[in-house]
Amino acid sequence: xxxxxxxxxxxxxxxxxxxxxxxxxxxxxxxxxxxxxxxxxxxxxxxxxxxxxxxxxxxxxxxxxxxxxxxxxxxxxxxxxxxxxxxxxxxxxxxxxxxxxxxxxxxxxxxxxxxxxxxxxxxxxxxxxxxxxxxxxxxxxxxxxxxxxxxxxxxxxxxxxxxxxxxxxxxxxxxxxxxxxxxxxxxxxxxxxxxxxxxxxxxxxxxxxxxxxxxxxxxxxxxxxxxxxxxx
Amino acid sequence: xxxxxxxxxxxxxxxxxxxxxxxxxxxxxxxxxxxxxxxxxxxxxxxxxxxxxxxxxxxxxxxxxxxxxxxxxxxxxxxxxxxxxxxxxxxxxxxxxxxxxxxxxxxxxxxxxxxxxxxxxxxxxxxxxxxxxxxxxxxxxxxxxxxxxxxxxxxxxxxxxxxxxxxxxxxxxxxxxxxxxxxxxxxxxxxxxxxxxxxxxxxxxxxxxxxxxxxxxxxxxxxxxxxxxxxxxxxxxxxxxxxxxxxxxxxxxxxxxxxxxxxxxxxxxxxxxxxxxxxxxxxxxxxxxxxxxxxxxxxxxxxxxxxxxxxxxxxxxxxxxxxxxxxxxxxxxxxxxxxxxxxxxxxxxxxxxxxxxxxxxxxxxxxxxxxxxxxxxxxxxxxxxxxxxxx
Ligand SMILES: Nc1ncnc2c1ncn2[C@@H]1O[C@H](COP(=O)(O)OP(=O)(O)OP(=O)(O)O)[C@@H](O)[C@H]1O
Ligand SMILES: [Mg+2]
Numbered sequence: 001x002x003x004x005x006x007x008x009x010x011x012x013x014x015x016x017x018x019x020x021x022x023x024x025x026x027x028x029x030x031x032x033x034x035x036x037x038x039x040x041x042x043x044x045x046x047x048x049x050x051x052x053x054x055x056x057x058x059x060x061x062x063x064x065x066x067x068x069x070x071x072x073x074x075x076x077x078x079x080x081x082x083x084x085x086x087x088x089x090x091x092x093x094x095x096x097x098x099x100x101x102x103x104x105x106x107x108x109x110x111x112x113x114x115x116x117x118x119x120x121x122x123x124x125x126x127x128x129x130x131x132x133x134x135x136x137x138x139x140x141x142x143x144x145x146x147x148x149x150x151x152x153x154x155x156x157x158x159x160x161x162x163x164x165x166x167x168x169x170x171x172x173x174x175x176x177x178x179x180x181x182x183x184x185x186x187x188x189x190x191x192x193x194x195x196x197x198x199x200x201x202x203x204x205x206x207x208x209x210x211x212x213x214x215x216x217x218x219x220x221x222x223x224x225x226x227x228x229x230x231x232x
Numbered sequence: 233x234x235x236x237x238x239x240x241x242x243x244x245x246x247x248x249x250x251x252x253x254x255x256x257x258x259x260x261x262x263x264x265x266x267x268x269x270x271x272x273x274x275x276x277x278x279x280x281x282x283x284x285x286x287x288x289x290x291x292x293x294x295x296x297x298x299x300x301x302x303x304x305x306x307x308x309x310x311x312x313x314x315x316x317x318x319x320x321x322x323x324x325x326x327x328x329x330x331x332x333x334x335x336x337x338x339x340x341x342x343x344x345x346x347x348x349x350x351x352x353x354x355x356x357x358x359x360x361x362x363x364x365x366x367x368x369x370x371x372x373x374x375x376x377x378x379x380x381x382x383x384x385x386x387x388x389x390x391x392x393x394x395x396x397x398x399x400x401x402x403x404x405x406x407x408x409x410x411x412x413x414x415x416x417x418x419x420x421x422x423x424x425x426x427x428x429x430x431x432x433x434x435x436x437x438x439x440x441x442x443x444x445x446x447x448x449x450x451x452x453x454x455x456x457x458x459x460x461x462x463x464x465x466x467x468x469x470x471x472x473x474x475x476x477x478x479x480x481x482x483x484x485x486x487x488x489x490x491x492x493x494x495x496x497x498x499x500x501x502x503x504x505x506x507x508x509x510x511x512x513x514x515x516x517x518x519x520x521x522x523x524x525x526x527x528x529x530x531x532x533x534x535x536x537x538x539x540x541x542x543x544x545x546x547x548x549x550x551x552x553x554x555x556x557x558x559x560x561x562x563x564x565x566x567x568x569x570x571x572x573x574x575x576x577x578x579x580x581x582x583x584x585x586x587x588x589x590x591x592x593x594x595x596x597x598x599x600x601x602x603x604x605x606x607x608x609x610x611x612x613x614x615x616x617x618x619x620x621x622x623x
Binding site: 052057078084086090109114 | 617
């Protein structure tokens, strides 16, 4: 059996505030290749904190996180950065597009820090934008675009470099149902190609199309039985 | 990370806020301009002073011998000056009011209608005169100790005097008449660098000069090696007239080094300090603005880290941005500075002296200022934890 993409073992994160905040307590999670996991839970429950852990943006207080079989909690900062850049794609809650750069440049930025060649970068970025149906906004500045368009630009950037793991914080928060469907169709495509997707969401529509749903409440994680349209 | 990507990101970072970037360079522009103008004008002015104190002036010493009841300097005394260490050549000269305007005529009387009478200055000199005036015998030779000892009635003409008298060739031993006395012309002296008035004079050996009141030495011309003038000016009077040195007047060049130092001390120090202060202010300005920029771009730093940027990549970008800011300031400052130097030179009618090294070093100095100014902000940016930067 191959190594799972994500393997969390008693992962705990405590913020050293006064009093300390235990945002994640002893989380256990196993995510296989091509899994599509939705993380749900009330505001402040620790969803974003968990996603930061999964994306190697923050270090846990204790516990273990194996990514593709590699124990990441022991890695040095530079090694974590390399893993992050090469294997993980992010779609942030607040997009984080650079305001002074065109959509195309924003997408191309995803390949700047890898060792990849500059050749063909533009074409790859254009293809990623095509996948999120944004080919008509290529030269726009993010400020001139709607929230939904920005979100799709952020998704296109995450797809550049073809990460093994795609982490999304509310990826459809600003999309109407038509565009939400389009993005979810895209996720299905990506899964079919072997990409592993973890999505934080409030929307039932998104979590319903996920194969798995986990719920975080006050920093503890629980697997939820899938409630398909048929059983509900 | 590809260097071109790094440059690309840094340029984009600067161009995102063009007005701010331009304003940030101003301090460096001011500092570099001040430095370039100060150094450029100083070099040019220094060169002017050196130019005025050229080699000829710097090595010429003249000793004036005043009238005295008994002769202060004897003709043979010049030899003692010649023997001083540092003296290249020396000659004694006798001039008098009586001999300043004598009628001289050549014997060439083919055309009686032509006026061949000329009013010329007649002087007596020791044999070393051609060397002492740094001249050259255009024709013939100068009289020597033998001519003097024998009391030969010979003359040497200054080139201009020879021309006025119509004497060009010496093969047939032409003669000139001073008053009624005939003298054989044995040489023509030209190309004088000192005492150029002698070009239109008639030079006699001292022995025959007595007839025209040219019996005592009135002036001694001395040429020294470079840098020896000051010393020779002190030693020459005692060598010429032991015991009466105080009566002799020495004309020697002012020390060129001292004149130059004075200029540098007065003007340069102040402006150099001003330029350096502006440069420091410029550096603080760049550091300040870069720090503000880093703080404004925290989210961008977080994003870059999420996209795989290592700490050194983040540091490199901000360092490059501040260095490019400094470099731009340096290039603009150097250009403005050079224009000002040229303008000052045009106004003062100086020849501008532009050191190529200055034109290269000034932008480099600007870049270094930017680099140093960017160190702390870049460090701050690199230290940021990605998760905090993305919040
Ligand atoms: N740096 C921090 N220092 C202290 N406490 C923090 C820090 N970051 C998060 N927290 C706390 O940890 C808890 C979980 O935060 P998190 O951002 O993960 O919530 P969330 O589930 O993403 O909420 P939302 O749905 O509103 O985005 C919150 O109570 C928050 O106040
Ligand atoms: Mg959140």
